[in-house]
Amino acid sequence: MIAHAATTLSMVSIIEDHARKRSDRTAVIYNDRRFSYGQLNAMANMIANGLVNLGIKPGDHVALSCPNLPYFPMAYYGIIKAGAVVVTLNVLLKPREIAYHLQDSEAKAFLCFEGTAELPMGQMGKTAFDTAPQCEHLIVITANPASPTPIEGARTLGQLMHNQPPTFAAHAPQADDTAVILYTSGTTGQPKGAELSHMNLLMNAMVVRDLVATVMETGADAENVVLITLPLFHATAQQAQMNANLLAGATLTLMPRFEAGAVLEVMKRDKVNFWTGVPTMFHALLHYAAANDIDIAPIAASLRLASSGGAPMPVDVMKQFEGMFGVRIMEGYGLSETAPVASFNHVDKPSKPGTVGQALWGVDIICADDNDRPVPMGERGEVLIRGHNVMKGYYKRPEATAEAMRNGWFHTGDIGILDEEGYLSIVDRKKDMILRGGYSVYPRELEEVMMTHPSVSLVAVVGIPDEKLGEEIKAFVVRKAGMETTEKELVAWCKEEFAAYKYPRHVEFRDHLPTSATGKVLKRELRQS
Template sequence: MAPQGVETASGMIAACSRGRSSGTPTRVKCSASPIEGAATLGSALAGRATRFETVLTEATGTAVILYTSGTTGQPKGAELSHANMVMNALTCWRLFGAVDDDVHLVTLPLFHSFGQTVQLNAGLYSGATLVLLPRFDAGTALALMERERVTFFAGVPTMYWGLLSAGREKVDVAAITAHLRMAVSGGAALPVEILEQVEKLYGVRIREGYGLSETSPVASFNHPGREAKPGSIGQPVWGVQMRLVDADWNEAPEGEAGEIAIRGHNVMKGYHGRPEATADVLRDGWFRTGDLARRDEDGYYFIVDRAKDMIIRGGYNVYPRELEEIMMTHQDVSLVAVVGVPHPSHGEEVKAFVIRQPGSQLTEDELVDWCRERMATYKYPRLVEFRDDLPMTSTGKILKRRLRDEA
């Protein structure tokens, strides 16, 4: 049976079970705290017929319009077809496998492609139980993992960062690790330091994947049954091609970084009502992502950075992710975001926004000196600002655009 709805201080938690393997009908149980001004599902369906005629649709018809998070610009609506959504859900099911009594903890927003496809659609298809937490809170998430015997967790890197901090407190880690079979990360680059700490604490290797709202979203993954390479977004999933291109869509030279381009059943129809924006990113079925990466000899892709996040300091290219990976290894650094800020002579200067470990007395000068010893002269951050938190989107991505505006 599906677990009972659970009321918490965080709001509504719902559990859904589809019983696919046993042939039993779908069962849904929800308990919810009322939201001011919002109609409940029950009130919307009150008085309506329980039987109705479905509308015939085409596989290429638009199923959803998902607006990009807009971390670097104005959000655009990615039009995804029924085929896009179904094929990507089935691809996830093939990747993750189906086990009896699979239980997903869903903390990702369901209006976002990551949560909607990877957990809602793929989870229901596989007959899994979905435990829904409407707003991520690390302590509540861990309590639910223990109580509901969660086997599958998907999240963005900042969620795993939160689980590390909460997991070092009064949590029965052994009870969680006894059932957790898979941890999936996406939405942003996962620092290797966080990956290694999670594996050490919870005994599960995070498998990182890659995709965008425009690709339904999953395009690549560290496939189960193959080597999972730390820092890699894996290899293309079934039915999807990836390549690295330059500004003119030409194939990037072997061994060099290039912009990821994707073609396959997952690529959107285009941006709703934005033909020029669509033409900028789609050509001959290929979608260019704006993400720079390199590919190793085994066909694994490694994100270098967002093209728009690259810092040009004194004519040299500086990739923030590289610096963030190094800074995350400092024992007093809990989380970091590196951005470029205007500079009168260099064009841009490198600045790091840092959350320190609890109780740390690390100073700005000490951290700058530490970075100077480990990074090239033109790369290390001359500016450091300590903060208690960093601005994030509703999906947990760090808003670097806001940090640049605030610098």
């Protein structure tokens, strides 16, 4: 009988392979600083050595809170090299929320950026750290590694790396070992940690890399520049941008904050080939470029591809962007629990506006009824997913895992429609469905149509309490510059466009809509306003 060795598979191969073969190639750009693959790998090795010297062992959890700075990939891969699990935290969390994540994830160490006067991440991290007794080490990432720690009782990342060798024999994990824990947004309760394995993440990164490879430069000397403006703590930027594009040997140019003018400048400066955003970001670039008479030609000359996720792209915004920048927008869909990409447009097939592409290779998607039976083609149903990308489960939550993973499928909570070619449309989330007088109303449908009104720049539709009907429909609208459409006029227009039970009875105009760090409109804030 032949004994087979257990399969090992590690996320660190993403940078280690390029560090061996193309050490001098630029991996990361931040402002005027450049880091090669060799430097990125060496610094990750020094961090790994420092963590091991602190007593971090394979399987331990290490939290990381850092904006889009070069320290993020250095620490991320350093933690994984040490055999630990990375727990990435939203940089906007407050002390109570940070403490919850540290305690829930059972983090042994916490690497936290010092922050700014406006966002003192280090001080908030220390407050949270002091209430999480199982977390033994607070490591502050300072903008200048040589700076002393601004936090009493903490060490800096520079001190952690001091005198550590730039080589490290990375831990060899099993393919199903957890590599990363991503916390869900907590829109339906306390945030839950989705455990993603090395296999989940590497397979997803490989498939995403191959999807876009046909429109990028190829070959050993190819230079592709990818702009990351979505936050790296989030699944899309971390996995579909950082991991997938470093796996491809591309160069990442990092921006900690999305500002339309600055983004256009970086696109021009670094000759960006690929950018991923959410619909609100595309909307902002369009309006900034038009309002400031920006010369798009140098940007369009290098930009080969743009992709969108996080929310369905309004068709009008997509057409305007593609017309102005001369580049195709590829749409995708996924969740933290699906590593994250589950569907995407394919370069060799036409896009269908209003859809988020087709299932990835190795991934199955159905739209199902409440008994997990597929609904007829073209009808609404909950989106269920299975494949190499689906998480192991929610950390320490067997009941929630069983509920989400029942009958062999991951239940997304999203409502979708599949057409005859397998293109998926996301109609809404189950929880966002408005039940008005016994009729189901899907906000996404209303928003898509209202975006075609000549005065509407941005819209979000929510349900508000109503004593008679249970819920009434309300639209929050940002008007286009110079437009003065009234509530009465817009409601009358909607009445002509929608069935009597669908159209919004209330319209509130806003200068802007509240958004999360990833650019999603925060409907829960609108409901509470």
